[in-house]
Amino acid sequence: MSETSTQQPASVEVAAKNVRGELDVLDQLLKPEVQKSLTELVENLPKLAEMVTLMTKAYDLAQTVANDRVLIDDLKGGLEEFVKPIGEKAKGIAAAAVEASDRAHSESTTVGLFGILKMLKDPQVQSTLRFAQAFLAVMAERQNQR
Known part of the structure; x- marks a missing residue:
């Protein structure tokens, strides 16, 4: 009998919470800003459904790629x-x-004038100098075009 009496208040408490929850929802629905938001939401449902469809397709594609x-x-x-x-x-x-x-x-050793002249005969130095000369010419042309 004590079990029945402990169960009854618990069910009454749950019912009271449900009623309070329903009243809270109803109170929220009576607010003008909530009603306005719901109206906008209902008006945009087709767009939202389309967006959800696209996002679902993108998710499915990502899952397929990630698992391939x-x-x-x-x-x-x-x-x-x-x-x-x-x-x-x-x-x-x-x-x-x-x-x-x-x-x-x-x-x-110190690199002198004759050392530099000797270096100028090196094919690598000549190639580098030609590149530097061409690069500077291109940069000058581009600067003159501005």
Whole structure:
């Protein structure tokens, strides 16, 4: 009998909470700003349905792509083929710069006028000077066009 008396107040309490919740909802619905918002929402339901449809399709596509191991592996392989040569070239340039720096620090000789004239005969120096001359000419042309 004590069990019945403890169950009854609990069900009354739940019912009271439900009534309070319904009254809170009704109080909210009586507010003009809530009614205005609901009216706008109802007017825009077709647009919202279209947006939800598009977002669902985009989500499905993203899920398909995310779960497609073949596509992911292909993209990964393609990216590696693109990046690997660049990385190797950058490592080569960095190694050459380090070696050149070491050589420059180990030599204590002064570069004089005759040393510069001798360097001018080097094909690498000539190629670099031609590039620098062409680059400066292009930059001057572009600056004059402005």
